[in-house]
Amino acid sequence: MGAVPEAGTAPLVSTAVVPADAPALPQFVRWGRPVRRVLSIGLFFVIWHLLTKWDVDLYVRFQNIPAPWEVLEEAVALLAGRAFYVHILASLERIWLGFAIATVLGVMLGLLIGWFRFAEDTLFPPIELLRPIPAVAWVPLSIMLWPTERSSIVFITTLGAFFPIVLNTVHGVEAIDRQLVRAATSLGAGRAAIFREVVIPGALPSIVTGLSVGMGVSWICLISAEMISGQFGVGYFTWLAYGIVKYSQVVVGMLTIGILGMLSSALIRVIGARCMPWLPRRVKDEA
Amino acid sequence: MTNGGATGRIEINDLGIAFSRNGWTVEAVRRFTLMTTPGEFVALLGPSGCGKTTLLNAVAGFVTPTAGQVVVDGEVVAAPGADRGMVFQHHSLFPWKTVIGNVEFGLKMRGVSKVERTAQARDYLNLVGLAGFERAYPGELSGGMQQRVGIARVLVNRPRVMLMDEPFGALDAQTRLTMQELLLGVWREVRTTIIFVTHDIDEALFLSDRVAVMTARPGQIRDLVTVKLERPRAAAVIATPEFMALKARVLVQVREESAQALSGPRP
Numbered sequence: 089m090g091a092v093p094e095a096g097t098a099p100l101v102s103t104a105v106v107p108a109d110a111p112a113l114p115q116f117v118r119w120g121r122p123v124r125r126v127l128s129i130g131l132f133f134v135i136w137h138l139l140t141k142w143d144v145d146l147y148v149r150f151q152n153i154p155a156p157w158e159v160l161e162e163a164v165a166l167l168a169g170r171a172f173y174v175h176i177l178a179s180l181e182r183i184w185l186g187f188a189i190a191t192v193l194g195v196m197l198g199l200l201i202g203w204f205r206f207a208e209d210t211l212f213p214p215i216e217l218l219r220p221i222p223a224v225a226w227v228p229l230s231i232m233l234w235p236t237e238r239s240s241i242v243f244i245t246t247l248g249a250f251f252p253i254v255l256n257t258v259h260g261v262e263a264i265d266r267q268l269v270r271a272a273t274s275l276g277a278g279r280a281a282i283f284r285e286v287v288i289p290g291a292l293p294s295i296v297t298g299l300s301v302g303m304g305v306s307w308i309c310l311i312s313a314e315m316i317s318g319q320f321g322v323g324y325f326t327w328l329a330y331g332i333v334k335y336s337q338v339v340v341g342m343l344t345i346g347i348l349g350m351l352s353s354a355l356i357r358v359i360g361a362r363c364m365p366w367l368p369r370r371v372k373d374e375a
Numbered sequence: 376m377t378n379g380g381a382t383g384r385i386e387i388n389d390l391g392i393a394f395s396r397n398g399w400t401v402e403a404v405r406r407f408t409l410m411t412t413p414g415e416f417v418a419l420l421g422p423s424g425c426g427k428t429t430l431l432n433a434v435a436g437f438v439t440p441t442a443g444q445v446v447v448d449g450e451v452v453a454a455p456g457a458d459r460g461m462v463f464q465h466h467s468l469f470p471w472k473t474v475i476g477n478v479e480f481g482l483k484m485r486g487v488s489k490v491e492r493t494a495q496a497r498d499y500l501n502l503v504g505l506a507g508f509e510r511a512y513p514g515e516l517s518g519g520m521q522q523r524v525g526i527a528r529v530l531v532n533r534p535r536v537m538l539m540d541e542p543f544g545a546l547d548a549q550t551r552l553t554m555q556e557l558l559l560g561v562w563r564e565v566r567t568t569i570i571f572v573t574h575d576i577d578e579a580l581f582l583s584d585r586v587a588v589m590t591a592r593p594g595q596i597r598d599l600v601t602v603k604l605e606r607p608r609a610a611a612v613i614a615t616p617e618f619m620a621l622k623a624r625v626l627v628q629v630r631e632e633s634a635q636a637l638s639g640p641r642p
Binding site: 265267268270271272273274275276277278281285286289290292364365366368 | 435436437454455456457459460461463466467468469470471472480481484485512513514528529532538
């Protein structure tokens, strides 16, 4: 966590590896990256198909696992109906609410704890005590605490996202170069201006890392909570499908979780990059 | 952009700075006294660890002296302020602000309107030869260009004194020479007082009106050399007999103090 390239330093590999007078690359090499990515997904489905087609039984058993085309049929049928969307929307609403609450609380507390010693002494110890408890272990307590199923699941989702966000924000603030603070004061910045102009943007790369990790964890927590105590949601749907022996629906549920999780992480990445135009591009991308 | 000779009188009176850590006390500066006239260019020259940066930090208000005081135009320094802007050795621009955003910073702190501060920031960017780089981020600039932004960012505040802490120390020899000439050109325009910390003898003599040669820690003034070389100065001045004579005088002292620094602080 918090592994973010230091802002303001040029990437180590800044010179192009290919000399300017090199012959133009053939088409398939230039399109190599998207092609490789599509092939990688394709290969995944081919292997899945073969494992279920041959009913492979090598200690791990594939006899009960639905084949890709069965899952596809099921997905088409589900997407044509209404019920499945109700589950998706329920999950999305809980993620959005939980993640938004965790972002506001986590970033605010993280900034305070990172910057003010008093806040660190008073607010950080309980956070450190509660952090190692997995969110799933909160489910019984959450059901007792909150009046509705919806609010207790949102609570679990919030908890999951909160800890990585608050921790990364604290680290981001603590890693701010003291020289930048000195520079700001010698240019006339007061305490409030330093917080606004130096502390917040200085911690931003680390905050975005925290949001990215937090988004992943909050999906894990949401699905676990829905499986244990839900009446709606993709997690509930998946667990229910297992109970009524509709195995292809189980896989549709899993893939839906995968796709939604992937999209929400991508959203965080895009927004993060928009907010931080000063960060150098990844070294990997320049090669 | 002229100073008019009115502001920039720095009085460093009998300054002492000591740090305590884990029961140890390190005396960085002892009984240091120096006056500058408004618009003067003074270099603090000494071996590394002689307390020259600490002294500069005291003028900036970053550290509180344990004895004596710094007085700028009649006011005792108690805290950092925009009237005493600092140019650091490197990596002190705000990476998340564009070049012009960095230069506008001080004006923004004073509540100057957006239009007005953009106009002023552009003037100072022109002055340091960075017109056209307004929208670049610091990470996209070379070390020399970053330092020019650092200089513009301080000067836009019209400070009483510009404090420079080995600002060209991290640059290659060619760039350093170019930057020294550029700094003299800029200083001729704005005429603010400059206190310039360096361990490079050529740099100190080439730039300054006076060079304070410092002893090893605790830093005191060992010699105060007045540099009477004619201005404007070009790089060729370092090959003249006058320059060589000054350099010989300073070199002996700096070498003795470097040796002293290695053998430990004096009692």
